[in-house]
Amino acid sequence: MTSLTTTNATINITPSVIRINTEKECPVRNVTVYNDCAETTRLLNKTFEQDGAYELILGGLSPNVDQNSIHVAGGKGKATILEVSYHTRYEKKIVDENDLSKQDLLHQKIDEIDEQIEQHNEELQRIDEGRKWLNARVEKLTGMNSREEKGSGEINPLSSESLMDIERFLDFQRKMLKNNDERKSKEQKELKTLRVKRNSLARELESYTTGDENTTQIVHREVTISLYVTAKCDVVLEISYIILNCSWKASYDVRVSSESAGKTQLTYYGIITNQSNENWIDALFSLSTATPSLGGSPPKLGTMKVNYNTYDNFDERYKQTRHSKSFRSINRSVNQSLMLSTSIDVHSYDPTIEDSYGELPLNVLISRTETSLSSSTFVIPRKATIEADGKPHKVTIGVLDLESKFTYTAIPKLSPYAYLKATTLNTSDKQLLVGPINVFMDHNFITHSVIDNVSPQEKFDLFLGTDNGVKINYKPVRKINETQGYISKVNHENVRHETIIKNTKLVEITVYVYDQLPLSSDEKIKVKLITPQIKQQGEMSSHDNKHNYITKLTDDNNLEWIATILAKEEVKLTFEYVVEWPKGKRLEYQQV
Structure with a gap:
């Protein structure tokens, strides 16, 4: 204001205050909607009869407006925007019973959400307690003394029997922790949604904050635009801001x-x-x-350190047993x-x-x-x-x-x-x-x-x-188990099954068929594909009298058949493999 006074002695020191009804005098012109908010642009047309300083106060803004995002741009007119500010004004007002009922309804909704939030928090606490119990059991098992007590008649805690029990428990722990993580993630997402709803209701309730049962405190959210008008003119302003809950x-x-x-x-x-x-x-x-909502900057990548895990005190026999299974x-x-x-x-x-x-x-x-x-x-x-x-x-x-x-x-x-x-x-x-x-x-x-x-x-x-119109018949799996070898005994399991796909349509079709070929995680476990005959990962053409198909071993060790089936015809896909592993060991198949 001082600089304006020095350039023109006729400028009014005290600005004229003009209150604007935002809904009626400053309508919404454009809305750009994002995945979690929106940018609203309003248009204000105002006629000024004389030059001077003015304060335009726009009231009735939503509590969901991001006050740091308010931007005012000049459209046209002989005026200069001096300052834009956002503030909250409170006013006490006598209310009738209908307004009080609205306040009670808001309180009731917030209480219901608070009860739901408490239930989700209790569920999160139960999940955390379950994780602590599992971790405590693991610490107890892994902290056992591995030294044998000769002559005591007791079983060595790290004997093969104990190691098998520990391994089964660790597999159980892994599955339970995975389930707990999924449940925890779900509970946290629901909590986030409930808290957003509660905050929205709480902001609305602020307009009904009351000191006694007959009065209420009305909250006015306003934007003040300070202008200096150089001459009689029409001024057009664009007011934009980010608004949430849309x-x-x-x-x-x-x-x-x-x-x-x-x-x-x-x-x-x-x-x-x-x-x-x-x-x-x-x-x-x-x-x-x-x-x-994702922000404009990438996350910061920290330093990854490697150290021994908590199961470091397991003997080598357990590690080998765990890997072989x-x-x-x-x-x-x-x-x-x-x-x-x-x-x-x-x-x-x-x-x-x-x-x-x-x-x-x-x-x-x-x-x-x-x-x-x-x-x-x-x-x-x-x-x-x-x-x-x-x-x-x-x-x-x-x-x-x-x-x-x-x-x-x-x-x-x-x-x-x-x-x-x-x-x-x-x-x-x-x-x-x-x-x-x-x-x-x-x-x-x-x-x-x-x-x-x-x-x-x-x-x-x-x-x-x-x-x-496409019929699929997955034949039962046939397994043959036997033990082979004179000196080094090995278990031998032959797995074979067929899939028949019939095209009952009047046109030729192409079908992509997928099945699993087990992948060994130990050199002593050997998996050999018998049918179809694929020596390495890649493609191989195969055919019978009527049909052509391509077989591929994918990077994920799955078989992929691409079969072209003529109208009213069928194709048979045969799948056979053999698994070999040392005698005295048991296999476990895991879906990863």
Whole structure:
């Protein structure tokens, strides 16, 4: 203010205060929604009849506004922005019974959430106590004295029998700790959600803070904009800020027609949820793929040190026994495929999604994509109203006509079904975010599925549910056990089984079939593949009189058959291997 006084002696020292009704006089113009917040831009038009200093006070802001994010930019007008500040003003007011009932309702909701939080905290405490008990048992077992007491008649604590018991307990401990970690992670996520809800209710309750039963303390959150106007003019200001408790997520409809081979139509939706206590009336919306919650800086990588573990006092016999019994069967690639396919839940007609069954309209209003260095923004080309009611609001981001290659995936060991898969190239300019999918085949709802993050020009797989037209018969496993060798006795187990896949359709199909070949973790355990004959990791063509298929041993030691099956024909896939290990040892198969 001092510098202004020195340049113009006619400037008023005391600014004129003008209070602005934010909802009526400063409407929302643009909203950019992120995955956990939104940036709101309001437009203020004000006419000044004379020059001088002014303070514009915008009241009624939501408690979810991030006060450090408020930004004011000049649109037009002969004025200078001197200062922008955020403050909270309190006012006592006599309230009626209806306002008190609202306050009681908020207290009731907070009490309910507090009770749920207490229950989750108790569950976390039980999980921690279980972990402590397991660790204490391990310390007790590993701290036993390994010296034999001759003549006592007692069993050496680290005899072979004791070591077997310890190993079984350690395997039990590992499984229990893994289960505890999963339960703890789930409880912590639910606690985080409950605390966000409680904080939102607590902020709302601040507006009803009362000193006695007949009065309440009203909280006013205001932004003050100090201006210096040089002449009579109209001033336009843009006020933007970040607001919490709002988000958007992706959702999709996939439509496949049996008449259009190789065509997949993907309808991309944005589901906007607003719980910010701020209504967005007749505003333009943009959906951003940026993730502000992750922060702008990478995590700091510390130093990793290596030391002896807590089981250091085990003798060498136990270590050798433990390693000889570890028998891993790695199945990562199959598990990834199964993870997608088993997430498919086949349903009959679902009346809640009846509106999605009909034909797409001739013209669908879609978004415009704006791409930056690290994210994409989908601009919705129409105005909309989204109130702070917490209800999902769906907007169409785009309708993508994509080319797909249709195949089937089968994992007979785990599921007796063939899952239809569309391998698709994202030829659009839109980044696809992870989200649920409703799958339609010939305008009939088939199943639910899921899609991962997909960038433009990236291939991705869509699992479209099971197809009863492909029959899979997984024959029972046949095992033959015997002992071989005259001097060095070894156990010998022959495992053989067959999978028969029948194509009852009128067209040729391609089926990817996966099964597990055990992977040895000890040199004394030998696994030999008999059928199919693959000498090393790679591909090998194999055929019979009618069918061709390719067999591959994957990097995860799983067998992959790529079988082409003619219409109304079937193929038989034979799988046989032999496992050898020293006599007197027992094998254990573990899924990793």
